[in-house]
Amino acid sequence: MTQAYDIVVVGAGMVGAALATGLGQNGFSVALIDRDSAGAFDPAQSPDLRVSAISAGNERYLRQLGAWQKMATMRLTPYTRLGVWDETRHPLSNLLPARLGQTIFNATDLNTGHLGHIVENRVTQYALWQCVREQPSVDLLAGSGVSAVCQQQDQATVTLDDGRELSCQLVVGADGAQSRVREMADIGTQRDQYSQQAMVISVRYRGAVEDITWQAFHPSGPRAFLPLHSAGDAFPQESWASLVWYDSPDTLSRLKAMSKPDLLAEIQRAFPPELPPLTHIDACASFPIARQHANSYSNGRVVLVGDSAHTINPLAGQGVNLGFQDAQCLQDLLKECRRNGLNLSDSSCLQQYEQQRRPANRRMMLAMDLFYYLFSNRIPPLHLARNLGLGMAQALPFAKNRVARYAMGIEEELPAVLQLLASRLPSLPLP
Ligand SMILES: Cc1cc2nc3c(=O)[nH]c(=O)nc-3n(C[C@H](O)[C@H](O)[C@H](O)COP(=O)(O)OP(=O)(O)OC[C@H]3O[C@@H](n4cnc5c(N)ncnc54)[C@H](O)[C@@H]3O)c2cc1C
Numbered sequence: 001m002t003q004a005y006d007i008v009v010v011g012a013g014m015v016g017a018a019l020a021t022g023l024g025q026n027g028f029s030v031a032l033i034d035r036d037s038a039g040a041f042d043p044a045q046s047p048d049l050r051v052s053a054i055s056a057g058n059e060r061y062l063r064q065l066g067a068w069q070k071m072a073t074m075r076l077t078p079y080t081r082l083g084v085w086d087e088t089r090h091p092l093s094n095l096l097p098a099r100l101g102q103t104i105f106n107a108t109d110l111n112t113g114h115l116g117h118i119v120e121n122r123v124t125q126y127a128l129w130q131c132v133r134e135q136p137s138v139d140l141l142a143g144s145g146v147s148a149v150c151q152q153q154d155q156a157t158v159t160l161d162d163g164r165e166l167s168c169q170l171v172v173g174a175d176g177a178q179s180r181v182r183e184m185a186d187i188g189t190q191r192d193q194y195s196q197q198a199m200v201i202s203v204r205y206r207g208a209v210e211d212i213t214w215q216a217f218h219p220s221g222p223r224a225f226l227p228l229h230s231a232g233d234a235f236p237q238e239s240w241a242s243l244v245w246y247d248s249p250d251t252l253s254r255l256k257a258m259s260k261p262d263l264l265a266e267i268q269r270a271f272p273p274e275l276p277p278l279t280h281i282d283a284c285a286s287f288p289i290a291r292q293h294a295n296s297y298s299n300g301r302v303v304l305v306g307d308s309a310h311t312i313n314p315l316a317g318q319g320v321n322l323g324f325q326d327a328q329c330l331q332d333l334l335k336e337c338r339r340n341g342l343n344l345s346d347s348s349c350l351q352q353y354e355q356q357r358r359p360a361n362r363r364m365m366l367a368m369d370l371f372y373y374l375f376s377n378r379i380p381p382l383h384l385a386r387n388l389g390l391g392m393a394q395a396l397p398f399a400k401n402r403v404a405r406y407a408m409g410i411e412e413e414l415p416a417v418l419q420l421l422a423s424r425l426p427s428l429p430l431p
Contacts, residue, residue, distance in 0.1 A: 015306030016174030024135030221246025
């Protein structure tokens with residue numbers, strides 16, 4: 001028997017689960033499908049290897065959904081300072097004062113309590129699944145993937161791997177970067193693979209929980225520190241952190257082949273002195289990184305959100321933040337569509353969604369490429385430019401704070417000069 005819904009959301013990752021919760025709160029009947037199930041949270045377990053910096057803007061959104069309150073009872077780590085600097089050594093470096101190219105964004109300069117939070121993806125997803133389960137009009141169907149999406153004149157039919165069939169007005173593809181829904185809707189992508197990969201390492205360090213997240217840029221890629229919670233009674237006076245080491249696949253393969261004590265010593269040597277003393281490596285994994293943008297955000301009765309529509313370089317931790325903004329935008333437009341008595345796959349509604357989200361997502365992708373290009377090479381003028389750029393940013397609090405407010409999701413637009421630089425980028429090859 002075919003079960004009928006207003007909307008079928010495929011993919012209950014952070015973005016799909018957030019969207020399904022919001023739609024349920026607004027009375028839509030929704031089936032939320034995922035081939036996996038979200039693991040339960042256990043306060044004794046080590047942190048998830050995958051963590052995200054969630055902006056203050058999206059904290060508000062997750063609070064509206066009721067997820068933030070649940071995440072806070074599990075674990076999340078606020079940061080009040082964000083540091084960025086250039087670690088490249090070059091003959092020109094001697095002409096510049098040490099750490100001229102360093103910028104520290106501070107919550108107090110922005111009259112706010114914190115700049116954002118570092119949260120384990122498992123915590124965010126688990127909290128959102130709890131919210132989904134509280135919605136009477138949402139069915140969470142976990143443990144079965146989608147094998148077919150068939151679009152008809154008056155509805156779409158989604159077939160699950162176990163043979164169940166669901167009908168709906170609109171199918172949302174929230175099934176990540178390798179989206180099957182996108183493929184089944186015949187939506188192509190523009191994709192570029194970066195030469196760098198990202199290695200994420202879960203560590204414990206000696207000391208109290210830090211209030212700063214930082215990123216030191218090397219020509220081979222950034223090295224970043226993201227603070228997590230205290231290690232508790234089991235390891236007194238120790239805290240958890242997530243490190244990200246961007247480098248060539250060869251270098252990362254060499255690092256991954258090391259024993260944990262050797263890797264720990266190598267990290268301590270290669271990261272800047274700001275890294276607190278490490279005591280333990282829990283786990284590590286590397287991820288290829290790509291810039292990918294769907295050629296269209298919708299086709300007929302299928303629409304894309306989150307990583308299925310766009311993936312960006314994770315160096316400024318904006319991927320899921322953009323996905324949450326897609327979800328909010330789509331939810332608002334679908335409410336309006338229903339108020340106006342239109343079908344939920346109405347083409348003007350889906351076009352409006354794309355008109356609102358594509359430029360914002362593209363701007364962020366280009367801004368990330370601007371950083372990637374500026375910092376991933378040793379060309380002397382660029383070395384000077386980025387140091388002067390960071391030095392000027394530090395000296396010009398107004399501009400600096402606008403960048404921070406943009407990254408925090410409080411301000412919609414990048415400062416004009418960065419928009420201009422970013423708009424010139426497509427002609428630049430990825431180094
Ligand atoms: C190293 C690294 C660091 C990052 N750091 C940050 C950060 O600090 N901040 C940030 O904002 N972003 C960060 N990101 C990006 C962020 O992780 C992604 O943008 C985010 O996970 C995308 O969420 P999503 O829900 O769109 O997709 P996903 O998280 O990929 O979820 C997709 C879901 O769909 C399900 N699914 C897939 N196929 C099917 C199918 N056929 N049928 C049914 N279900 C299916 C999957 O099981 C999964 O649950 C980082 C990424 C990387 C690689």
